[in-house]
Amino acid sequence: MTFLWPEMLWGLIAVPLLVLLYVWLLRRRKKSSLRYASLGLVKEAMGKSVAWRRHLPPALLLTAITALLIAAGRPAAVITLPTAEKTIVLAIDVSGSMRATDVQPDRMTAAKEAAKAFVADLPRTVRIAVVQFAGTAAVVQAPTLSREDVVAAIERFQLQRGTAIGSGIVLSLATLFPDAGIDLSQITGQREMPPAPGDKPKPVFTPVPPGSYGSAAIILLTDGQRTTGPDPVEAAKMAADRGVRVYTVGIGTKEGETIGFEGWSMRVRLDEDTLKNISNMTRADYYYAGTAADLKQVYQGLSTRLIVEKKETEISALFAAAGALLVVLAAGLSVWWFGRVA
Template identity: 65%
Template sequence: MQFLWPEFLWLLLLAPLLVLLYLWLLRRKKKMAVRYASLSIVKEAMGKGPGWRRHVPPVLFFLALVTMLLAAARPTAVITLPSQQQTIILAMDVSGSMRATDVQPSRLEAAQAAAKAFLAELPRHVKVGIVAFAGSAQVAQLPTVNREDLVTAIDRFQLQRATATGNAIVISLATLFPDQGIELAALQVGRERPRGFAIDGEHKEKKEFTPVAPGSYNSAAIIMLTDGQRTTGVDPLEAAKMAADRGVRVYTVGIGTVDGETIGFEGWSMRVRLDEETLKQIANKTSAEYFYAGTAQDLKKVYNTLSSKLTVEKKETEVSALFALVAAGLSLVAAALSLLWFNRIL
């Protein structure tokens, strides 16, 4: 636990003085008790009747004062809170290698089932968009809270050739930031879009972009699932840098064979290998995590883990209000006990 105003903690040095004051008042009460003629009144004044109960309200009030002083120092603690994440982009590989059956019933079907289960676990207010990628990348479903539309988009996946993991990240970013002028074509030919550009004949001004800290954008995240290595398109590490500069985390999920496997289809074959190293670099560069799923069950567990991570988050939060509440509660209990036992408030 830390404190925003630690200088207020010096006030805790007054606590021992309060204890000494209480002891002095007890001694003073005993000295004054001899002035009373009635023995019962003397005992009551000396506090011998109530016994230990006479100390309970003052002790509770003392604890309340200490807690108030701690609250004044504005304590902070790392606690788990509902995430502010409002949009998640699922970037899913639909390259030909996803037909492989090393993950039952196939990589694609396992990925589809896990994605649907993931959607079911997310809070309804979280928007989800879907980007499908193979040799190119396209938006299969714009971000929406309608889970039925998302499931329909997942069921419509069509397998294609090649794998463009970098394109998937770029299209995901363009979906999250439609006003930033992120253009895949411009990146593929290695040039920046000019400040003024035209879309459908309309001239628009590109907004100035200022990089932020990686992982600092808490309103959106990207989850990319792939079973192969990039064979075409934008360099995935350059695309990851674009995400990092915008503070967007890219969680990567690898599915299938790490060592490589030959996949045959309609008279042609191809060698596919999961590029774990690049996926780890993408996740690290964007302050996210990489997950490996070797089976359908592993894939479901990965999505369950991601659901937990994206719906709750640990944040350093000021808890002075909680301390103030405890102090108020202690004060009320102390006053109530004193009134109940001795017909007075402390």
């Protein structure tokens, strides 16, 4: 816990002074009561049960003063809160290896069903975009609040050749930051056109700490290794420099699977090392799903994790409310037991 106005905490020095003052007043009252023998008889008749009642209201009042003094210092703490607004990009591998049946009924169908369940679990305030990647990458659904449009985009997936994991990451970043001037020439295969005389200059890019951008995240699912496109690690560095977390999900058997497609066959193997590097660089996590049930559990966990965020929030109101409640409680007990506030 930190304090925005720490100098106000010097007021806490008054708390032990008030305790000493209270003890001094008790001793003074005790000396005065010794002058009257009848008071001692009354005290003995009342018993020891009343003694703690006499001290409880002042103790509550001192605790209230302490809480109010802490509130004056404007304390702040990192607490978990629901996200007010967020954009999540689902970057999903649609390479030919996704037709493998080691994940039942096949990798692509399992990925589609898990993604649709994930979309259904997210709050309606979260925008979702969908990027597919194989030999190239494409935005099949721009960020939207419409769950129906996202599900329709997922259903339109078509298997293609190649695996360009880096392209999926770069295009996801360009989707999140459309005005950032991210170079997509490696993805589209087209040369970047020189700026026209009337065009605005590209904004100056300033890197931020990895994982610091809390308004967006990328969830990347793949089952193989990069065969084309930009280096996934370099693409992950671009995401890290923009503070975007890239959660990676590996699907399929770790040992690999031999698949056939249009007269040719190949053995595909999950590149876990690269996926772990991507998640580590962007301060996210890597998840492995060997079955369709595992994949659904991964997405369920991500759904719960991404709809909340940890933020440093001022909690002065909590201490102030606790202090006010304790003052009321102390006064109420004093009136109830002794018929007076003080």
